[in-house]
Amino acid sequence: MTHRARPVTKARFVRVTAVSAVVFAASVAIALALGAERIDLAAVVSGGATEVERSIFHELRLPRVAAAALVGGALGVAGVAFQALLRNPLAEPYLLGLSGGGSFGTVLSIVVFGSATAGAWGRTAAAFAGCLLAIAFVYAVASRGGGLRPSTLLLAGVVANAFFLAGLAGAQFAASPTEAQSILRWVMGGLSAPRAGELWVLGAAVTGGTVVVMATAPQLNLLAFDEETARHLGVDVTRLRRTLFLATSLLTAACVAVSGPIGFVGLFVPHAVRMLVGPDHRVLVPASCLCGAAFLVLADALARTVFAPQELPVGIVTAVVGAPAFVAILARSRGFRETAA
Amino acid sequence: MSDAIVLRDVTAGYGTREVFAGLDLAVRAGELHGVIGPNGCGKTTLLRLVSGVLRPRAGIVALAGENVAASSSREIARRVAVVPQDTAPVFAMAALEVVLLGRTVRHPAFAFETDEDVSAARSALGEVGASHLEDREFTTLSGGERQRVILARALCQGGDVLLCDEPTAHLDLKHQAATFRLLRGLAALGRTVLVVTHDVQLAAQACDRLTILGPRGVVAAGDPGAVVTRENLAAAFGIETTVHRDAAGRPLVLRHLESSEGNP
Numbered sequence: 275m276t277h278r279a280r281p282v283t284k285a286r287f288v289r290v291t292a293v294s295a296v297v298f299a300a301s302v303a304i305a306l307a308l309g310a311e312r313i314d315l316a317a318v319v320s321g322g323a324t325e326v327e328r329s330i331f332h333e334l335r336l337p338r339v340a341a342a343a344l345v346g347g348a349l350g351v352a353g354v355a356f357q358a359l360l361r362n363p364l365a366e367p368y369l370l371g372l373s374g375g376g377s378f379g380t381v382l383s384i385v386v387f388g389s390a391t392a393g394a395w396g397r398t399a400a401a402f403a404g405c406l407l408a409i410a411f412v413y414a415v416a417s418r419g420g421g422l423r424p425s426t427l428l429l430a431g432v433v434a435n436a437f438f439l440a441g442l443a444g445a446q447f448a449a450s451p452t453e454a455q456s457i458l459r460w461v462m463g464g465l466s467a468p469r470a471g472e473l474w475v476l477g478a479a480v481t482g483g484t485v486v487v488m489a490t491a492p493q494l495n496l497l498a499f500d501e502e503t504a505r506h507l508g509v510d511v512t513r514l515r516r517t518l519f520l521a522t523s524l525l526t527a528a529c530v531a532v533s534g535p536i537g538f539v540g541l542f543v544p545h546a547v548r549m550l551v552g553p554d555h556r557v558l559v560p561a562s563c564l565c566g567a568a569f570l571v572l573a574d575a576l577a578r579t580v581f582a583p584q585e586l587p588v589g590i591v592t593a594v595v596g597a598p599a600f601v602a603i604l605a606r607s608r609g610f611r612e613t614a615a
Numbered sequence: 616m617s618d619a620i621v622l623r624d625v626t627a628g629y630g631t632r633e634v635f636a637g638l639d640l641a642v643r644a645g646e647l648h649g650v651i652g653p654n655g656c657g658k659t660t661l662l663r664l665v666s667g668v669l670r671p672r673a674g675i676v677a678l679a680g681e682n683v684a685a686s687s688s689r690e691i692a693r694r695v696a697v698v699p700q701d702t703a704p705v706f707a708m709a710a711l712e713v714v715l716l717g718r719t720v721r722h723p724a725f726a727f728e729t730d731e732d733v734s735a736a737r738s739a740l741g742e743v744g745a746s747h748l749e750d751r752e753f754t755t756l757s758g759g760e761r762q763r764v765i766l767a768r769a770l771c772q773g774g775d776v777l778l779c780d781e782p783t784a785h786l787d788l789k790h791q792a793a794t795f796r797l798l799r800g801l802a803a804l805g806r807t808v809l810v811v812t813h814d815v816q817l818a819a820q821a822c823d824r825l826t827i828l829g830p831r832g833v834v835a836a837g838d839p840g841a842v843v844t845r846e847n848l849a850a851a852f853g854i855e856t857t858v859h860r861d862a863a864g865r866p867l868v869l870r871h872l873e874s875s876e877g878n879p
Contacts, residue, residue, distance in 0.1 A: 279711035279750050281728040281736075361705045492719050492726070499704045499716060505668045506699070507772070508692030508720050553706035556727065 282554045290557045294564035298343070301568035305339045305575040306331070310582035341468045341476060342574040342588070343567040345533050348480040348525040350547075350566020353540030354559055355487045355522050358498040359515060360424040366540035367526040370427070371408040371434025373537070376523075376530035378438040379404025381445045381457055398475050402527035408434045409519050463536035463589020465574050472532055479528030484563055486521035490514060491555035498553065536589045538596030539566055545603050617679070619644040619776060619807035620665055625674035627660055634660045638674070638832055642809050642824075644775075647802040649818035649839075650811045652828030653852050658811040659700070661828075662778045665809065667691040678776065692720040696769035698779040703754055703761070710748040710756065710764045714739055717771035739767040744793060758785030766794070770801075777801060779810045783817065795821040819843045819866040827851045840864050 280286065307315050311330055317323040318331045349367065356365035367373050383400035411434050416427035442461060446454045468476070487494075493514050496504040504511055529536065543566040544558070551557045570588065573595060577586040620642035628634045634657040642648040650658050663669035664676045667683045676683045678694060696717070704713070714736040715728060740746045743763040748756060753764065762785050769777060779798065783791040795817060802808045802823065812818050818825060819839040826836040827843075829851040835842040843866035848856045855871040 279709035281712070281715055281733050283729070284727040287727055357705075363705065489725055492722075492724065496716060496719065498706060499708075499713070500702050502668065502699055503702055503716070505688060506666055506692065506695075506697040507716060508687075508689035510688050548706060552712075553704070553708055554712070556725075 280552050280554070282556045287557055287560075290551050291560045291564070294561040294568075298564040298568045298571075301571045302339055302343065305342070305571045306335055308575045308579050309335055310578065337468050337470070337473060338465055338574065338578075339571055340473055341465050341532055342571045344473075344476045344480045345465065345529045345536065346539055346543075346570025346573075347563040347567035348483065348529050349536065349539035349570070350543040350562035350564075351484050351487050351559060352522045352525040353566075354544040354555065354562045355494065355518050356540070357544055358494040358555060359518050359522075360427055361498060361500070362424045362428060363545065364428065364541070365424075366537075367522065368535060368537040368540060369435075370431035371412055371438065372405045372431075372523060372526045373530055373535035374435040374438030374442075375404035375406075375408025376401035376527045377404070377461060377535050378441045378445075379407070379527075380531050380534075381442055381460075384457075385445050385449060385453070395471075395475055397531040398479060398528055401531040402523060404438070405523035405527045405530075406520075408438065409523055413519065459587060460534040462587035463534045463592070464577075464585070464587035465533050468532055476528050476532050479524050483521045483525035483528070484559075486517060487525075488559050490518060491559050494518075494555040494559075495553075498555070534587075534589065536570070536592055538592045538600065539570055542592075542596040542600045542603075543569055545600065549603065617644050618642065619679055620809060621675075621677045621680075622661070622664065622671075623675045623677070625664065625676060626672045627657070627664055627669060628672060633672075635828075635832055636673075640826055640833065640836070642807055644679070644807050645802055645805045646823040647798055647808045647810065647821065649822035649825045650809065650828060651813070651815050651818050651825065651851070652834075653830065656828045656830055656851075658828060659780055662697065662780050662809070662811055665776070666695050666697050666778055689720065692772070692774075694774045695776045695778060696772040696774045698762070698766050698769045698777070698782050700780045700784065701758075701761075702765060708753050710745065710751050710753055710767075711736055711740065713753050713764055714767045714771050717768040717773075720772055720774075736767070736771050739770040740764070742770055742797065743767045744790075759787065759790055762786060763790070763794075766797075775806055777806055777808045779808065779812075781812055782810060783812065783814060791817060815843065815848070815868050819868065839866060843868065 313327040313330055314323060318327060353366045356367065356370060357363055379400040380397050383397055387396065412427050412430035415430035416423050446457050449457060493504065493509045496507050496509050497511065497514065501511055544562050547562045547565050548558060551561050573591040574588045577588040577591045580586060618641045622638055622640040625638045626633065626636040650661060652658055660669065664671055667686065667688060670684055683691060715732060718728065718732045718735065737746065737749065740749060743766050745760065745763045745767060748760055748764060753761065756764065762782060766782060783794050786794060798808050798810060799821060810818065810822065822839055824837060825839045825842050827834040827847050834851045835847045843858060845856055845858050848854065848868065857869045859867040859869065861867055
């Protein structure tokens with residue numbers, strides 16, 4: 275089977291990243307124009323918009339699109355990192371129990387301290403603690419007896435998810451009917467216009483996590499080949515794993531604290547992008563970041579407008595769009611082998 | 616001639632299993648050194664020790680006098696290239712992309728490929744007679760083709776030591792000969808080549824020196840003509856053989872199937 279070799283030169287990196295950036299910019303333009311209320315974007319840009327239009331744009335739509343972009347980008351990057359790290363095309367934060375751990379941490383912080391007291395930093399820290407707890411558990415289970423068995427890690431992730439979902443159900447049971455309703459809605463994965471403070475926390479965490487993953491891209495190429503090869507080619511695999519578990523926990527935690535667990539982005543986007551740009555992480559990471567951002571921005575625009583003025587949780591849209599698209603990719607692609615061993 | 620690789624009184628194993636204890640081995644700089652022995656005697660473990668992937672439980676593994684345990688993975692990778700037995704990526708990669716992975720140790724932690732890298736990768740593919748495989752997806756290649764691509768990756772990686780784990784396992788007679796010719800050529804250019812193989816005949820013919828490992832450590836080490844004897848092969852493999860000599864005095868080994876003991 276021919277598979278045109280595509281070395282990653284600087285020129286190719288720039289080309290792929292630029293095209294991804296254009297896709298992202300287009301998605302942002304579309305999402306800013308769409309909404310329950312029609313607003314004239316040209317007028318907003320030129321300063322000729324009404325007070326109401328300016329208010330909708332600056333206080334609601336722009337922060338929401340920014341949040342969708344940051345969350346989508348982070349999930350795309352986390353998915354790519356996990357798939358290489360575990361040498362498993364099915365790995366993503368949702369499946370590995372990280373989203374569940376982060377959600378549990380966030381809900382616990384809200385139930386114990388109240389939403390206002392916990393704040394953006396508090397919620398993110400609680401989600402980060404939940405993610406770390408989840409990853410520590412699955413790592414400890416999968417690395418018993420030396421080495422790290424990816425298949426066991428996925429199974430441990432399923433167990434962790436079940437545990438944290440039970441914790442979430444318990445929190446809902448203990449909460450008042452109003453709180454329980456808001457927890458349920460949050461667990462479905464939804465974006466609302468975040469406050470500036472929340473956006474800063476999200477932006478800082480997502481930037482930090484993405485920079486770390488991008489910096490390790492050449493090592494991810496070797497690890498995705500196989501662990502022994504990575505070691506032979508100079509990668510300190512244990513250190514790389516620890517670094518990436520921390521970075522991906524940070525990415526997942528920041529997302530979960532803002533939007534609740536959103537599935538399929540971390541699974542579907544890396545696969546789709548890999549089919550287009552190839553498996554090299556030096557182009558795959560930035561392209562998945564930008565395309566993940568574009569995907570969630572558009573999914574959220576749909577969630578806002580399909581039943582306007584009612585809003586769908588965006589997690590439902592990503593699943594409805596992502597699941598059949600992922601099946602289509604699987605049917606077409608012979609681009610990966612299962613590594614269940 | 617100085618020793619490029621030295622193992623002194625080395626004990627190694629995995630979990631509760633000890634593979635060997637008190638092993639001594641020396642490989643001279645610029646020689647093609649073969650290691651033969653039965654299944655499970657620790658041939659691959661030996662290569663893992665030299666490449667720093669496995670730390671010895673006791674004893675010292677040294678490269679040109681420097682303790683491997685004191686070097687970082689990256690420092691070792693710049694000096695030692697490895698051709699493992701079997702390896703494959705999870706995601707689809709072309710053969711040229713696989714070979715280019717070898718160049719990562721020559722670059723800073725994050726870098727893009729240059730024209731020079733691509734030329735080096737193509738040249739390495741050419742050296743192993745695999746230029747025509749450049750755009751083929753690695754996982755669709757035959758075992759022998761994969762082995763040649765991985766050897767090309769090791770050539771592309773450079774370094775002064777090359778470790779090969781069964782480099783001819785999946786190759787036909789022609790490519791077996793070509794691979795050992797290539798390894799001899801690399802040794803002639805000054806690279807130290809340590810080859811682990813089950814092919815006693817090929818190793819005896821091609822290697823400058825041989826080490827025969829048995830279930831209880833080193834049985835014999837030295838010139839192939841001196842160490843490939845009926846007694847040493849019986850001690851290592853537990854089989855009866857007849858060892859003839861060719862015109863150059865190199866051993867020609869004939870197995871006695873009927874007298875061989877044990878299960879396959």
